[in-house]
Amino acid sequence: MLLAVIAALMVIPGTAAADAPGGENLNGQIRQPTTIEGLDITVYEGFDGDEVIGEATTDSEGKWEVGLPGPGDYRVVLDEDTVPDEYVVPEKPGSELEVSVRQDQQRTVVFRLVTPAEAAEESKEASQEATEGEDGGAGGGDAAGGEEDAAAPAAEPGASFGETFVQLTVAGLTFGLIIAVSSVGLSLIFGTTRMINFAHGDMVTFGAFMAMMFANMTLFSSLHEVFEGIPVLDFVFNPLVLGLLLAVVLGGALGAGLERFLWRPLRARNVALIQMFIVTIGFSLVLRHVLLVVFGARRDKYAQFRIQEPWELGPVSITPRDAAIMAVAVVVLVLVASMLQFTRMGKAMRAVADNRDLAESSGIDVNRVTLYVWGLGGALSALGGVLYGLNATVHWQMGFHLLLLMFAAVILGGLGTAYGAMAGGIVIGLVAMLSTLWFSPQLMNVWALGIMILVLLVRPQGILGRRERVG
Numbered sequence: 001m002l003l004a005v006i007a008a009l010m011v012i013p014g015t016a017a018a019d020a021p022g023g024e025n026l027n028g029q030i031r032q033p034t035t036i037e038g039l040d041i042t043v044y045e046g047f048d049g050d051e052v053i054g055e056a057t058t059d060s061e062g063k064w065e066v067g068l069p070g071p072g073d074y075r076v077v078l079d080e081d082t083v084p085d086e087y088v089v090p091e092k093p094g095s096e097l098e099v100s101v102r103q104d105q106q107r108t109v110v111f112r113l114v115t116p117a118e119a120a121e122e123s124k125e126a127s128q129e130a131t132e133g134e135d136g137g138a139g140g141g142d143a144a145g146g147e148e149d150a151a152a153p154a155a156e157p158g159a160s161f162g163e164t165f166v167q168l169t170v171a172g173l174t175f176g177l178i179i180a181v182s183s184v185g186l187s188l189i190f191g192t193t194r195m196i197n198f199a200h201g202d203m204v205t206f207g208a209f210m211a212m213m214f215a216n217m218t219l220f221s222s223l224h225e226v227f228e229g230i231p232v233l234d235f236v237f238n239p240l241v242l243g244l245l246l247a248v249v250l251g252g253a254l255g256a257g258l259e260r261f262l263w264r265p266l267r268a269r270n271v272a273l274i275q276m277f278i279v280t281i282g283f284s285l286v287l288r289h290v291l292l293v294v295f296g297a298r299r300d301k302y303a304q305f306r307i308q309e310p311w312e313l314g315p316v317s318i319t320p321r322d323a324a325i326m327a328v329a330v331v332v333l334v335l336v337a338s339m340l341q342f343t344r345m346g347k348a349m350r351a352v353a354d355n356r357d358l359a360e361s362s363g364i365d366v367n368r369v370t371l372y373v374w375g376l377g378g379a380l381s382a383l384g385g386v387l388y389g390l391n392a393t394v395h396w397q398m399g400f401h402l403l404l405l406m407f408a409a410v411i412l413g414g415l416g417t418a419y420g421a422m423a424g425g426i427v428i429g430l431v432a433m434l435s436t437l438w439f440s441p442q443l444m445n446v447w448a449l450g451i452m453i454l455v456l457l458v459r460p461q462g463i464l465g466r467r468e469r470v471g
Contacts, residue, residue, distance in 0.1 A: 024101050026076060027065040027298065028109040035062030036087070036113065040079040047073050047098045061303075071103045078111050087113040106298055161437075163315040168433045174322050176429020177329035178391060182384025183406040183421045184336060185255070185377025191353030191416030192373045193263070196277050199284035200381055201403030206287060207251045207382025208389040208398060209295050214243035215302060240302055244386050248379045255378020258283075259371050284400075292396040299393040325387050332383060333422050336376075340418055349373055353416050405432070405448060412452045414462030423463050427451070 026043055030036055039058040043066045045051045053074065054066035068074065078095040080088075089095040090112060101107045186200045214220060220239040227233040235241060262283075266276055310317045340346035348369045351359040360366045385399060392398070409428045413420025428448045435447035455463065 024068040024071055024104060025065055025106050026068060026074065026099065026101070026109055027063070027106060028111060029064075030058055030062040030111050030113065035060070036084065037062065038082060039064075039111075040082045041066065041111075042077045042079065043068070044075040044077065045072070047075055049075065068101060071101050071105070073098065073100050075099075076109050083113060086115065088116050090114050106296075108299065165434070165437065166315045167317065168437060169430065170316050170318055170322075172430035172433030173426065174326055174391060174429070175433055176426035177326055177333070178384055178387045178425075179402070179405050179409050179429050180422045180425030181329050181332055181387060182381055182402060183409045183425050184333070184418050185373075185380040186406055187410045187413070187416060187421035188349065188353070188373050188418055189377045190410065191418075192349065192356070192370050193267075194356075195263070195273055196280065197377075198277065198280040198403075199287060200377070200406065201399035201401075202284045202287045202291070203251060203254060203378055203381040204385035204388065204399030204402060205291055205396060206254060206399075207247045207385030208394045209291055209385075209396075210247035210250050210382065211240065211243040211386045212300065212302060212389070212394055213295075214246045215239040244383070247382045247386055251382025251385075252375040252379035255381070256371055256375035258378075259374035263374070264367065264370075288396060288400060295396065297396060299395040301393055302390060321390055325390055328383075329387060332380070336380070336418065337422070345369070345372055405445060408449055408452045412455055412462055414464045417462075417464050420462050420464035424452075427463070 028041075030039055035058075037058055037060045039062075041056045041058070041064050043053040043055070045053050053068060056064040056066045058064045076097045076099060078089060080095050083089060093110070093112065095111070097109055097111070099107055099109055182200075182204050186197060189195065189197050189200075217239070220237075220242050223242075224234075224237045224239055227237045262279070263276065266279070310319045311323070338346075340350060348359070348364050349372070351362070351364060352366055352369050352373075356366060359369075381399075388398060388402060405428055406425075409424035410421050411424070412427060413422065413424025428451075431451045432444040432448040435444045439447065
């Protein structure tokens with residue numbers, strides 16, 4: 001019943017996302033330096049073929065899409081005659097791209113527009129790099145794909161080891177704080193119920209998609225236009241800010257609803273923990289594929305924060321978006337820690353996590369506390385999903401990919417302790433990013449999990465955990 005209500009809520013304002021066709025297609029959004037309507041895109045079969053597969057014209061958001069007859073090689077051409085006079089197509093990547101499409105793949109193709117002055121500057125820089133390469137014999141690495149590698153930022157050309165180390169440390173702190181916010185709820189839920197919530201990763205994805213759905217609603221865009229330019233109110237009524245707040249509320253409602261209508265009845269029937277664990281796996285699969293059906297498999301970014309100029313703070317380069325992510329994460333973690341330490345409900349949560357039976361015999365309403373824990377956990381997972389979507393991209397498997405690192409943070413910090421999840425998340429994020437100094441970025445999660453294993457060999461209860469009695 002709850003899942004049906006959630007699915008209905010997602011379908012009503014998200015019909016555009018639900019129309020994504022199945023099978024293979026090519027799509028894109030021309031958004032640099034701004035979204036442009038009326039650009040013509042033509043897709044040809046084969047790299048050298050002249051047979052037209054399909055044509056498309058960018059809409060008001062700069063988006064286009066062409067369905068394909070099947071997997072294979074295709075040539076995508078942007079008609080430069082339709083480009084406005086104030087922009088040109090730079091030499092790289094150019095107006096003609098060759099792409100290979102796999103079975104059932106929705107391939108995104110990126111075209112870029114610049115001003116004539118920017119094109120001239122890029123051409124000059126490319127000539128200088130080519131000259132330096134010939135003189136010094138040092139090949140300049142391929143800089144393509146920077147947008148795809150959002151998790152591991154590339155070092156600036158010529159940056160020293162120290163500068164790269166500092167830059168990766170900042171990136172690791174950002175990633176670690178996202179993991180910490182997302183995993184606190186997972187740790188609290190385990191502490192109070194001793195249940196491993198395998199659906200927590202998909203609750204992260206749920207929050208990211210809810211924020212995107214609300215942020216793209218015309219209602220909130222119109223509301224923002226009313227307050228645009230007014231200090232404070234301009235920020236408060238930003239569609240993404242409103243979407244984030246509503247996503248956190250819906251995430252908390254999802255968590256509380258699961259506890260009230262699913263987990264509590266199962267506990268009342270004395271269902272074993274292993275069986276409930278299997279139920280969480282089933283619910284995660286259902287929620288994940290509901291999100292896939294409603295929003296599609298396409299990766300996307302929040303429109304309000306796609307392109308930003310970084311701030312140069314000494315050796316550190318950080319975008320306002322990442323600075324905001326770190327600030328929000330730190331404030332939320334401090335507030336959660338203060339709530340657990342000083343409020344009556346927070347103390348009750350810690351008491352139930354320490355000894356559920358003793359807390360119940362002391363007069364604590366354990367069911368009420370557990371309901372609050374699930375609500376808090378769902379809200380934090382939704383917030384973590386929005387922050388992760390801002391840092392990388394939003395797609396239907398993003399939370400599932402983050403789930404293993406969340407488990408690693410909880411185990412490393414100490415099972416059942418919120419403070420341990422905070423510390424463990426930061427450690428995992430730092431290790432993952434700093435490992436790219438010496439090893440391939442594809443292995444960064446491997447080293448993070450390896451550090452977790454090493455720490456547990458020395459301290460089995462985790463960083464902030466404590467030894468538990470057996471029996």
